[in-house]
Amino acid sequence: MDEYVLIMRHENATGQVSPEQMQAWMQQTMDWLGGIAAQGKLLETGNGLSFDDARVVGHGGVVTNGPFGEIKETIGGYVIVKAESVEEAVEFAKGSPVLQGPGNTLEVRKVAKHDFK
Amino acid sequence: MNTEKLIPHLFRTESSKISAVLNKHFGIKHIEIAEDIVSDTFLSALETWPYKGIPENPKAWLYAVAKNKSKNYLIKSSNFEKTISQEILQTSELSTEIDWSERNISDSQLQMLFAVCHPSIPAESQIGLALKILCGFGIDEIAAAFLTNKETINKRLFRAKEKLKSEQIKLEFPPENQIEKRINTVLLTLYLLFNEGYYSENQDDVIRKELCLEAMRLLEMLIESYAHTIPKIHALYALMCFHSSRLDARKDDTGQLILYQNQDENLWDQTLITKGVLHLHKATGGDSASRYHIEASLAFWMTQKEDTSEKWHQVLKLYNHLLFIEYSPIAALNRTFALSKVYRNEIAIAEAEKLKLESNPFYFSLLAELYRQIDRQKSKQHLEKAIELSKLKPQKELLQKKIAELNI
Missing domain, CATH: 1.25.40.10 (Tetratricopeptide repeat domain)
Structure with a gap:
């Protein structure tokens, strides 16, 4: 069993949603994660990443506000799951409500384990 | 109450107090001595009360007899076991005075609870030990509660007591920096003890109910001293209140289990439900929700049919x-x-x-x-x-x- 990080990418995210939208989205997210957890495959519920106070630090220490503006895609959050194969991890990713937004994607990445012993 | 009923009743309520105070006094490594003195004390009551009548203050009588037996034990053992008694005489002022104040009784019981639920003792044995020492259960009853035989329980308790001694566990309150961790173990043990009563396959309703009530009683001792800083204690108590509100409603007259949907809600104990709500409310003080918070909230919804x-x-x-x-x-x-x-x-x-x-x-x-x-x-x-x-x-x-x- 390997560990996979599911990284949620939002296109054209502004961070501005109504409280009702936010609540509905939270519930869908929790139900999605609950389904993975019910299979004993959820390692970390991870964290949502706030759109406020975001900075991009570039080459030579150039700091810009937000990733928004220059980049179309922003990372909205991540979760970590356990899966037998990348295919299983992809199945988990398919259930994410993030994918309801056109242009949004989930990136599935296996955690590279380094043996430091 | 006549002697036949009074002695078992007192045994339940007083033996754990006497045993905690004696353990505190002698040190837990002499736990068997305390056990012997407790049983001897109640044996004396059984022998004398039916003939001489019940003493005016039965509790005080028991405490006095326990004290005398402790003294006799020391004198007797000092004749052939000089080392042990010397050690006891040096480490405590046992000699004559045993402190039977309410305060010392409740402190000793709470410290005993911490000692029994020491992380070095396996969970199973903790529950057995708690039932024996803190709830005054007999070996037969513990064996019945665990659906196993007396030998198994005896072995388990023996090993647990050996562990108490070899780890040199003392009767004291855990230091400030360990309190949360130690309380977690106590909570888990009491949670398991309650579940043993609530969910076990045991057909004996009386024993099952006793287990639930004892878990609640022991938890109440923690509430008094610690719940204001560790709110999940309230949460676990709320969970127990909600569940035990249905203890009487879920069996019919023939002992058959009645499924939740078919239970008569009038038999649900509203006082316990209200008490549960109160404690769940008090449990919201902390900054994180423990599994007890969540389980208590779920148990609350169970009370809403x-x-x-x-x-x-x-x-x-x-x-x-x-x-x-x-x-x-x-x-x-x-x-x-x-x-x-x-x-x-x-x-x-x-x-x-x-x-x-x-x-x-x-x-x-x-x-x-x-x-x-x-x-x-x-x-x-x-x-x-x-x-x-x-x-x-x-x-x-x-x-x-x-x-x-x-x-x-």
């Missing part, structure tokens, strides 16, 4: 949260049932089939329930599978009844 949309939304949310903290098959199954109540059975079936709990009879009874209105043939097949997997007769009978109700 009406099927409202809010109820099932909340229940689903709580089971999601519980699974985030810790996976368990039963939480996974219950979550899927809640899902069917919030969304549709078809959605819940798709999720249920991913659980793959194919050796669990409850998995198949859940599937049977979800298919009941969609495909009765499939529902029946799942029930048959569940019967095949269940080990208990009453459970098998219940499932048979469900097959009959499908009318196919």
